[in-house]
Amino acid sequence: DSGVTQTPKHLITATGQRVTLRCSPRSGDLSVYWYQQSLDQGLQFLIQYYNGEERAKGNILERFSAQQFPDLHSELNLSSLELGDSALYFCASSVEKSTDTQYFGPGTRLTVL
């Protein structure tokens, strides 16, 4: 158990819908990261938050947004969903710097029908 929690574990929805994925980092970790894992693209970095502020952005679509709250939990919002958004979404956390070890949550499997 990495200490990072993610909910829900599975999510099935329809095209055009909006969903929210939630992540709680390990106790004491200030940085949260979101990654997408799909069969064709592999594991791709989406976005990083540090202590409530956006720190780095990767290949995140404009339809996707994220935030980190004062209690340090984070949410990833995916809107206008398309079939291609079906993937495993991971949250990770680290103490501070992004070169610190990132510990991953169990992931949320999103299926868009």
Place this chain on the structure above:
Amino acid sequence: AQKVTQAQTEISVVEKEDVTLDCVYETRDTTYYLFWYKQPPSGELVFLIRRNSFDEQNEISGRYSWNFQKSTSSFNFTITASQVVDSAVYFCALSEAGSPPGGSQGNLIFGKGTKLSVKP
């Protein structure tokens, strides 16, 4: 550009065999970190090791060992006396200390992974 290559897509071995998973990386940063993660069939990503670019000492942890060679930009992972429970997808990843656009500011750049199957 930053890149991690795991040329072996799938490897199949019989229990108790030794197996080496290859990882080659590309970076222009002088300070970077290399990682290995394991993804068992259950799907979670499990951290195995972190190594910085200034420490080329090989590391051994039980049946696992890592060989970091800066000269060949490689960070290979060996499992000795493999077991069925070692069956998983193994990912090598790179994290650079430099800021964008030259560096990745530390977010992990993953290889495509190597699927290891250990048969009894």
